Amino acid sequence: MLRPQRPLHQAAQDRERRVSPAGLGLDSELVRSRMVGKLRTQGVRDEKVLAAMLAVPRHLFVDTALANQAYEDTSLPIGLQQTISKPSVVARMIELMRGGRGDALLPRVLEIGTGCGYQAAVLAHVARLVISVERLKPLHDKARDLLAPWRMGNVRLVYGDGMRGHPPNAPYDGIIAAAGGGAIPPAWLEQLAVGGRLVAPVARGTGQVLVLVERNERGFVHSEHEAVHFVPLKSGTT
Ligand code: SAH
Numbered sequence: 001m002l003r004p005q006r007p008l009h010q011a012a013q014d015r016e017r018r019v020s021p022a023g024l025g026l027d028s029e030l031v032r033s034r035m036v037g038k039l040r041t042q043g044v045r046d047e048k049v050l051a052a053m054l055a056v057p058r059h060l061f062v063d064t065a066l067a068n069q070a071y072e073d074t075s076l077p078i079g080l081q082q083t084i085s086k087p088s089v090v091a092r093m094i095e096l097m098r099g100g101r102g103d104a105l106l107p108r109v110l111e112i113g114t115g116c117g118y119q120a121a122v123l124a125h126v127a128r129l130v131i132s133v134e135r136l137k138p139l140h141d142k143a144r145d146l147l148a149p150w151r152m153g154n155v156r157l158v159y160g161d162g163m164r165g166h167p168p169n170a171p172y173d174g175i176i177a178a179a180g181g182g183a184i185p186p187a188w189l190e191q192l193a194v195g196g197r198l199v200a201p202v203a204r205g206t207g208q209v210l211v212l213v214e215r216n217e218r219g220f221v222h223s224e225h226e227a228v229h230f231v232p233l234k235s236g237t238t
Contacts, residue, residue: 028057028071035071039091042073046095048103052125053091058084061118061146078116080136082231085178089228090119094126096212096225097174097199106173110191112162112200112233113178117143120155123176130155131169133162135237163235165191172196180208181233189213189220201230 036054044050059070061084066076075083085093098106109127111120114134120143123130132155134140140159147155158166163185165175171193180201192198198213210225 028059029054031071032057035073035087038073039088042088042092044088044091044095046098046100048101048126049091049095049098049122052094052122053087055125056118056121058087058118061116061121078139079142080139082115082136082139084116084118085230090122092226093176093199093210094119094122096210097176097197098126099197099214108169108172108193109174109176110166110169110172110188111176111178112165112188113231114143114157115139115178117147117155117157119176119178120157121147121150121152124152124155127174128154129169131158131166131172132156133158133160133166135159135161135234137238159237161235161237163187163233167191174198175200177201177233178230179233180228180230184211184213185233189215192220201228 032054036050039050039053059067062070062076069076073086073088075086078084106127108129109123111123111130111132114120114132120130120132134143137159140157144157165187170191172191173193173196175188175192175198177200180203182203184200184202188198192215194215194217196215200211201208202211208228208230210228212223212225214221
């Protein structure tokens, strides 16, 4: 008599597991709020960015086997030798790109390197429109599948070579790169709006630093920030 209840019970368990995989406890938001507390102590001040980091369930963007590490401040593999960036780096870069605009949303943001789509989901909370370009088809498809349930109507995923930016939606108020090259591709500078801000890892010596480029009426102002470690920016698509 109790048998028909069993699948229902299992379905509820499965649902729970999806929302809160093993090792995360029952409430992933609680774990995330601890992560956000840590981001504050690491110096992230932009409340809009902190709210976005609280909202996006990072554990759903990594393999189930890695889900229990999802809220540690570490980069994690997402396949094809690529990684999802550390939460502190994601928050720091978006904060730098926003340049403190209070509660206002950035009109248009371009992300180069969608990867699993995590950062695109965070960006969706701080921008009205997010265009995210990925050069590896399997990752572009993976991000599309992972983002689908969230119905983020303001995120557009593009399969292509992000070194060329994405001219159809230019100019962008913010440009953020999740892969680092030797120099900033000219297309990104061309597609940056006046008043816009670009943040990208760029090679310096044997490592990389975060470079911020601000565009004003007179031209471009570059500044260098902390050392970072990103996967390489590559041209072409695969
Ligand atoms: N923001 C991602 C991080 C992905 S790692 C996340 O949240 O998961 C960086 C990504 O940049 C990789 O997926 C890599 O394939 C991609 N990439 C490297 N060069 C690129 C290029 N020229 N155009 C688009 N994507 C590129």
